Amino acid sequence: xxxxxxSSLNRHDPIGIExxxxxxxxxxxxxxxxxxxxxxxxxxxxxxxxxxxxxxxQRAEMENYARARDREMDQMKxxxxxxxxKSILPILDTMDAAMLNSKDSTQIKPMRDxxxxxLSSYGFAEIQSKGKKFDPFMHEVIAVSPSEEDGIVLEEVxxxxxxNNEVIRTSKVIVGKR
Numbered sequence: 186x187x188x189x190x191x192s193s194l195n196r197h198d199p200i201g202i203e204x205x206x207x208x209x210x211x212x213x214x215x216x217x218x219x220x221x222x223x224x225x226x227x228x229x230x231x232x233x234x235x236x237x238x239x240x241x242x243q244r245a246e247m248e249n250y251a252r253a254r255d256r257e258m259d260q261m262k263x264x265x266x267x268x269x270x271k272s273i274l275p276i277l278d279t280m281d282a283a284m285l286n287s288k289d290s291t292q293i294k295p296m297r298d299x300x301x302x303x304l305s306s307y308g309f310a311e312i313q314s315k316g317k318k319f320d321p322f323m324h325e326v327i328a329v330s331p332s333e334e335d336g337i338v339l340e341e342v343x344x345x346x347x348x349n350n351e352v353i354r355t356s357k358v359i360v361g362k363r
Contacts, residue, residue, distance in 0.1 A: 280293050315341050316337065319360050323347075324345070325357050335361065339359050
């Protein structure tokens with residue numbers, strides 16, 4: 186049989202022709218389905234990327250929130266006794282005044298030193314002012330006196346204090362001015 190005779194048989198074979206048309210329709214339907222599936226896949230892939238991005242951002246926000254909360258809790262723990270310590274300051278002032286006005290401060294000084302030592306374990310510290318350069322964040326000027334150097338603290342009238350490097354009371358000082 187020649188190739189020419191095979192094609193003539195196909196033309197006269199209605200079942201073969203119908204099978205070919207059916208196969209063509211199935212292929213066309215499959216192409217449409219594949220195109221729809223590819224479109225759906227692309228859409229779902231984009232949604233997945235959006236959800237991944239959202240997840241990453243939400244996780245970063247939660248981690249930032251947790252870090253901020255931890256910092257805040259640490260700060261609260263550090264300064265939990267701030268009000269109590271502030272209420273003790275007048276006692277320290279009274280001890281300082283007693284030591285200045287008393288001829289024998291041997292009984293008061295050890296108590297004051299012990300109190301300062303206990304408070305320092307909670308982050309409490311005295312602000313050293315005399316002879317230092319004036320700092321408006323740590324000192325409050327109550328008087329100015331003539332001096333050879335400008336802006337140096339000559340006298341400390343009331344001692345200042347810090348708690349965890351935060352000033353809780355400024356030192357009241359007399360500052361020198363040329």
